Amino acid sequence: MINRTKMPELDPLLRNKIFEEVAKGFDISQVKIEASRCLDCKNPRCVNACPVNIDIPKFIRLIVEEKYQEAYCTVYQDNILPAVCGRVCPQEKQCEGACVLGIKYEPVAIGALERFLGDYSLKNNYLKNEEIIENHKKVAIIGSGPAGLACAATTRRMGYSVEVYEALHEFGGVLKYGIPEFRLPKAIVDTEILRLEKLGIVFHKNVIIGKTLTINQLFKEYDYKAVFIGSGAGLPSSLGIKGENLNGVYYANEFLTRVNLMKANNFPNSATPIKVGETVAVVGGGNVAIDAARTAKRLGAKNVYIVYRRNMEALPARLEEIHHAIAEGIEFKLLLNPVEIIGFDYEIKQIKCQVMKLGKKDESGRQRPIPTDDFETIDVNNLIVAIGQSPNPIIKKTTPDLIVDDWGRIIVNNYQTSIPGVFAGGDIVTGAATVILAMGAGKEAAKRINDYILTLK
């Protein structure tokens, strides 16, 4: 068996100063070699492991046959954002994690192949014309992130008149404000979304459902037959320790939004500022923490630490990003848990961390961190808090009949909320998860929306 093709990347010491995309993608010869490694299994485990069930063996077969357009259409049928997902999916936990080749060798680089097809289609401006048989029934989608976009595309293909409402001034949700340019170029997000506009989906920016319009108004005044809520997990979790509101302490959402959405890295050409000192600590071990750390490095921080209360193996971030971070000079300070932020004149100076040790495995299958009596103090100029997000509460607050759980997540039964005609999916239901899980939810919810509207007279 030939080895898995390596993704070409920008040199780590060059790239950690700029925002250009790190992973450069396969060229056509690399794609052919990598595609030829697929065993084309009779019972492909990869398809089931994909949250949107892309027909992976089929698109790889089409690549081998050099039918790139057909291969793209195969992916696009199930995933309207292949160039995005090829870049940001945690493939090692999904399709590639299930690949039989991985048992003895290394799995097929399915994500890189998907990305190639997405980029190929965008570069060559290739898109299959989809014929839509209009049924003239209206569906409203709240949020233009992964869940909303997937639901919009699926309901549109069924013939519905679909309108998407976005609270911010750009479309894409977390793809825009959360994931950095060096991992997901914003031009790619925009182009993939533009394709949905061509499909006949109508997009409205600057509309906050729950404020600008209520869900009730959508039904009563705008004649929507169904509403899908995909408003995401936009409420940062706090450490709940002393000093969190000192100057220089950011929630990751703010830090990343300033750069990704507001382009603070181009300050003062872009008017939104950001401040990064010589030493920056990021608390947390997920993708958001790694993104924040790598962003801080690029903004000029000399020392960037990931402070995490478990060990390296337990980091929930995508494996590739952890490797990228290490190569770029991000230091991991493990088994440490911040307990106090120490400041002077209302500005952060130090973080005091409790040293942790590992105990028995917890329900997540990882060893539970247990506090010891030891403490460590680290001098820092900034602290970025990246320990998770909970669902944004705005819709709940103005929709009293909408039932949520103790964490603010909307309770659904098969994507149906407590209000007839109102469906929900993505992070607003599950809490913060991944792009592709949200897309899977949006796609499935679309089917339930169709079932529901068909029962209306």
Next chain:
Amino acid sequence: MYEIINKKKLNNDVDLMVIHAPLVAKNTLPGNFVIIRVNSSGERIPLTIVENDKETITIISQKVGFTTKLLGEMKIGDSLEDVVGPLGLKAEIKRVNKVIGIAGGVGAAPLYPQLKAYHDQGTIVDLVIGAQNKEHLLLLDKFEKIVDNIYICTDDGSLGTKGFVTNALDNLLKYNSYDLAIAIGPLIMMKNVVELNKKHQLKTYVSLNPIMIDGTGMCGNCRVSINGKTYFACVDGPDFPGEGIDFDELIHRQTYYKKEEHICNLRLGKKDD
């Protein structure tokens, strides 16, 4: 795009603008604010909605920072890049007999819709209004229609009593009692008013306007410590009971980007040359 359909210069630093934004106006209630972006490379900044009708919202803005200066350069017929809202919780208009409003400088703008709502429900409304000078006293004609007694003060004595609003308020509270106070102005003024009112057992509500980005509770930039607990001004406010607020922390948070603001202002100056 959001067209500026009317603009009035209230003084050298402060403009009133009427903006075409029917969808924002639709659900607007007293106390709500909008977030605007002047142009496509602009910051997102919060501004209180002073008035609204079916098609428009009215904002009042003081040219203090880069973005508000940029906004001040906009003319009738120009359009703003983005206007989103109405944001924040509506002001809670309580069923009381007598309230006192305290306005400092441009704080008169967000105070107006609240006092008007009190007046409209039959509450007796008194107002202490202060500014650096006569020119900077805002909306006096509008306030005169809705308040029962108005007490004016200016730093330079060009109109009303010379001195701060706290001096005027202190005098007033010696002989009058109120059910509650609403103070909107610079942070230091609100801090001092709250301290003063505490001595008179008078509860004070304030309206906060910290740095914000999204305005929907997503970024957490606008956090405020109240009695040791953290609140987000954009979704939990902008109005809060003043007594437990850590004003000193807020004052420092407000100045975190002062140097960057200066860099932007220099560019603004260059553009004029």
